[in-house]
Amino acid sequence: xxxxxxxxxxxxxxxxxxxxxxxxxxxxxxxxxxxxxxxxxxxxxxxxxxxxxxxxxxxxxxxxxxxxxxxxxxxxxxxxxxxxxxxxxxxxxxxxxxxxxxxxxxxxxxxxxxxxxxxxxxxxxxxxxxxxxxxxxxxxxxxxxxxxxxxxxxxxxxxxxxxxxxxxxxxxxxxxxxxxxxxxxxxxxxxxxxxxxxxxxxxxxxxxxxxxxxxxxxxxxxxxxxxxxxxxxxxxxxxxxxxxxxxxxxxxxxxxxxxxxxxxxxxxxxxxxxxxxxxxxxxxxxxxxxxxxxxxxxxxxxxxxxxxxxxxxxxxxxxxxxxxxxxxxxxxxxxxxxxxxxxxxxxxxxxxxxxxxxxxxxxxxxxxxxxxxxxxxxxxxxxxxxxxxxxxxxxxxxxxxxxxxxxxxxxxxxxxxxxxxxxxxxxxxxxxxxxxxxxxxxxxxxxxxxxxxxxxxxxxxxxxxxxxxxxxxxxxxxxxxxxxxxxxxxxxxxxxxxxxxxxxxxxxxxxxxxxxxxxxxxxxxxxxxxxxxxxxxxxxxxxxxxxxxxxxxxxxxxxxxxxxxxxxxxxxxxxxxxxxxx
Numbered sequence: 001x002x003x004x005x006x007x008x009x010x011x012x013x014x015x016x017x018x019x020x021x022x023x024x025x026x027x028x029x030x031x032x033x034x035x036x037x038x039x040x041x042x043x044x045x046x047x048x049x050x051x052x053x054x055x056x057x058x059x060x061x062x063x064x065x066x067x068x069x070x071x072x073x074x075x076x077x078x079x080x081x082x083x084x085x086x087x088x089x090x091x092x093x094x095x096x097x098x099x100x101x102x103x104x105x106x107x108x109x110x111x112x113x114x115x116x117x118x119x120x121x122x123x124x125x126x127x128x129x130x131x132x133x134x135x136x137x138x139x140x141x142x143x144x145x146x147x148x149x150x151x152x153x154x155x156x157x158x159x160x161x162x163x164x165x166x167x168x169x170x171x172x173x174x175x176x177x178x179x180x181x182x183x184x185x186x187x188x189x190x191x192x193x194x195x196x197x198x199x200x201x202x203x204x205x206x207x208x209x210x211x212x213x214x215x216x217x218x219x220x221x222x223x224x225x226x227x228x229x230x231x232x233x234x235x236x237x238x239x240x241x242x243x244x245x246x247x248x249x250x251x252x253x254x255x256x257x258x259x260x261x262x263x264x265x266x267x268x269x270x271x272x273x274x275x276x277x278x279x280x281x282x283x284x285x286x287x288x289x290x291x292x293x294x295x296x297x298x299x300x301x302x303x304x305x306x307x308x309x310x311x312x313x314x315x316x317x318x319x320x321x322x323x324x325x326x327x328x329x330x331x332x333x334x335x336x337x338x339x340x341x342x343x344x345x346x347x348x349x350x351x352x353x354x355x356x357x358x359x360x361x362x363x364x365x366x367x368x369x370x371x372x373x374x375x376x377x378x379x380x381x382x383x384x385x386x387x388x389x390x391x392x393x394x395x396x397x398x399x400x401x402x403x404x405x406x407x408x409x410x411x412x413x414x415x416x417x418x419x420x421x422x423x424x425x426x427x428x429x430x431x432x433x434x435x436x437x438x439x440x441x442x443x444x445x446x447x448x449x450x451x452x453x454x455x456x457x458x459x460x461x462x463x464x465x466x467x468x469x470x471x472x473x474x475x476x477x478x479x480x481x482x483x484x485x486x487x488x489x490x491x492x493x494x495x496x497x498x499x500x501x502x503x504x505x506x507x508x509x510x511x512x513x514x515x516x517x518x519x520x521x522x523x524x525x526x527x528x529x530x531x532x533x534x535x536x537x538x539x540x541x542x543x544x545x546x547x548x549x550x551x552x553x554x555x556x557x558x559x560x561x562x563x564x565x566x567x568x569x570x571x572x573x574x575x576x577x578x579x580x581x582x
Contacts, residue, residue, distance in 0.1 A: 030580050032246045032549065033269040035259045036060045040227055046209040046220065049123065049170040051130045053205065056220065056230075057212060060251060061272070062567030063232065064168065066574075069215040069239055071101065071165035073571055076460045077560040079354075081165055082571050084239065085115070085215065090165075096156025096511060099164060101149045108237040109171050110214045116146045122179040123169040124149075125186040129200040134163040135192060137508070155509040159461040166565075171213035178204050217241040217573070218249060228253055245551070245579030256409075263288075269549040272563055274410050275541050277335035283543040289552065292337050292539040293559045293568075296348040296465070297456035299333075299404075299414045301533040302473060304448055306485035308400070310392040315381040317530040321367035323374035323425045324418060330536040333413035337541040341534040342366050345523035346455065346469050347462055348537055350560070355462050355519040364527045371425065390426040399428035403442060404452035406433025414536055415452045443473055446482045455534040458562035462519045463508040466500075469532045476501050486531045494524045551577040 038044055038059045047055040048068050057064045065073060071090070072081035083090070087102040107115035121143040128135055137160035140152040153160050172179050181200055190196050211222055217238035221231045232249040234241055252262055256273040263271050264282065275283070280290060301320065303311040310316060321344060330338025342349055343364050345356065352361055382393030390398040404415030412433055419431040429450065434442065443451045453473060457464035473483040488500040498521070507518040540563050544552050551572060558568035572578050 030246045030248070032249045032578070032580075033252070033262070033267050033545075034063060034249055035252045035254070035262070035268050035271050035273070036063060037253050037255075038230065038251070040225060046212045046222065047205070047207070048168070048174065048209070048212045048214065049126060049204065050168060051127060051132060057214075062563070062569055063218075063249065063251065065567070065570040066216045066218045066244075066249075067212075067214050067220065067232065068168035068170070069107070070168045073561075073568075074162060074165070074460055074566045075557055075561070076566065077557040079460070082574075084574070085120075085169060086165060092161060096158075097153050099151040099153065099161050100144075101151060101164065103147050103149075104239070105147070107215060107239060109173075110212075110219055110235045110237050111171075111173070112237060113171075113173065115169075115171075115215055117143060117149045118146070119172050120149045120169045122172045122175070122183065123167060124164075125182040126170075126175060126179065126204055127167070128186050128192055129182050129197045130204065131192045131197070131201070132163075134160055134167075137163075141186070156511055156514075157509045158512065158515065159459075159463060159508050162459065162461060169215070171215075174209060174213045175204065175207055177207055215239065217244050228258075240574050240576075243576040244573050245576055246573075263543050263545065266545050266548050269545045270542065270552075270569060272540065272542050272567075274334075274408070274538070275543070276409050277333075280335055280337070280541045280543075287546060289544040289546050290336075291542040291544060291552070291559065291563075293542070293561060293563050294348060294350050295456075295538045295540065295562050295564060296351065296458055297454055297468070297562075298338075298341070298534065298536045298538040299411045299452045300455035300469065300535055301402075301418065302443065302448075302451045302453050302484055303486075303532070304446060304450070304484060305487070306446055306481060307449055310381075310383075310394060310396075310398075313381045313393070314529050315377040316383070317533065318365075318367075319374040319377040319381070320422075321374075321530055321533055322370045322377065324421055324533070324535070325369050326535050327369075328421075329414050329417045332417050333410040333536060334538060334541065337539040338410070338536045339539060341455075341537055342368065344527055344530055344534050346466050346526040346534070347519075347523060348456055348465075350537075351462070351465075352523070355516055356523045357516060357520045360520045360524055364524070374425070385426060388426050389428070397428070398426070400430070400449045401432055402429050402450040402452070403432045403434050403439055403448050405436035405439045407436050410536075410538065411452050418452075418535070444478055444483055446485065452535075453532075455532060456537070458564040460562075460566070461508070462515075462522070463504060466504040466507065466522055466526075469526070469534075470500055470504055484532070490525065490529060492525050492528055494528050495521060498525055500525065546581075548581055550579055550581045553577070 038056045044054045044056045048057050057067050069085035071086035072083045087104045090102045092099050103117045109115055124141055137153055137157045139154045142150040144150050217240055218232040219235040221233050229252050234247050260279055262268040305312055326340030330340045344367055384391050392398050402419055405411050415431050419429040422429040442448050455469050457468050471477050490498050561568055
């Protein structure tokens with residue numbers, strides 16, 4: 001019995017009920033209800049290779065980890081992998097420059113053919129033509145034999161191993177029309193942004209797939225799909241198909257408003273939508289368990305420095321941090337699943353212990369509610385008060401428009417709360433809800449004054465968290481005059497002059513100890529400068545319909561995983577922990 005299963009039984013008193021001694025194939029009627037959005041063909045398609053627009057398997061999110069085996073799923077708390085397609089003997093060399101990926105023995109595709117290292121190799125050379133970001137870290141890939149692929153890295157970079165392990169290799173037979181050309185393109189090191197690579201990427205997307213060849217315990221029943229649901233059926237050739245506690249998974253597609261009654265009726269057994277606070281209370285009243293894993297991200301306040309030069313003074317940004325009641329924002333927007341960000345390091349407060357040295361962490365500013373301190377900082381920055389209205393150092397009334405995604409219920413509530421709090425403090429902010437797709441375009445184009453956008457990232461390494469706040473909505477990514485316009489050549493009190501763009505780039509590389517040192521510098525600088533203000537961290541409000549599904553543990557290391565990127569449900573399936581209530 002695995003430790004994961006043993007822990008679940010200890011905490012819940014549940015066994016994997018209903019299992020036939022001859023395996024799951026002998027049992028019938030065991031269906032798990034899930035929800036993920038997808039589009040039917042021709043808008044959707046059955047590509048199993050990540051990165052192809054409209055891929056139904058990819059759009060099924062965490063469920064795809066049970067359709068197409070990834071190398072493994074990362075345990076964020078223990079910082080180790082739950083191995084799936086990759087064998088446990090897969091290992092990084094002591095110098096951190098070579099990762100040997102060993103394919104687990106005995107794996108088969110759903111068509112009965114053997115799954116080998118060649119499938120892994122071919123997947124990555126196709127992804128090279130598709131400009132997968134992992135190739136920022138990979139120097140070379142070698143197909144060693146039928147069981148092993150060797151990845152050579154430019155520099156030690158744990159995030160590279162993470163992206164390698166999270167890739168879901170596709171069947172070479174499924175992509176036979178393009179794999180040889182992809183291998184040839186990679187061997188001659190043609191630039192991934194070359195016309196040749198772009199043409200090959202287009203050809204990959206044009207491969208027609210009527211029935212996906214899969215490696216996991218479930219496959220898509222392509223003949224019974226409708227606009228509102230599809231069914232995953234047991235793939236008898238799939239890894240641990242004889243261990244999972246279900247024969248089918250019904251996937252319901254639709255908005256949160258569509259899925260809510262299906263959760264209340266018990267047709268959806270586990271859901272990851274961002275449910276409103278009132279809806280979550282309904283679930284609790286029905287006796288459902290609400291899981292609240294961290295997402296390591298949430299809404300933040302972004303400033304347009306090109307349009308609002310008064311915010312170039314860090315004291316003004318620090319003042320905002322002190323007068324905004326972020327705990328109140330979190331409660332209003334997400335109830336128990338919204339936590340105000342305290343330390344504002346660009347990382348989740350949950351990640352500081354792992355990624356910031358204890359000495360530096362002890363000296364971080366905790367931006368707890370302090371209106372007197374906020375007032376002092378604004379006055380030091382040359383702001384004055386005219387009655388109840390703050391006036392900037394340039395003599396202008398401090399009044400601004402705040403744009404936020406109006407169709408994101410939690411972010412909209414955060415934006416409304418921020419506007420009300422700032423206006424009460426004497427800084428008039430007008431909240432403006434905009435469709436999320438247009439709002440993102442506006443922020444990228446610099447067509448805003450203040451905006452709500454995301455901080456952080458749902459992967460376990462800090463680099464992408466700093467990309468989210470410093471790079472993605474700024475000139476290095478968008479060009480001069482676009483995005484926030486925050487200058488990345490900075491002077492700090494804590495560390496002196498810094499090139500934040502270079503330091504973010506460098507933070508991806510090095511030994512674990514070196515990465516902690518690099519991340520510590522970024523956290524210290526961010527905590528002082530506050531280029532954006534992380535407001536609320538969203539925790540899950542994921543209902544588990546406990547009168548329908550048994551086996552979710554009360555406590556688990558995996559509940560520290562982001563449910564977006566390394567969801568724990570596939571682990572519980574593979575371990576045979578989940579089954580229908582008997």
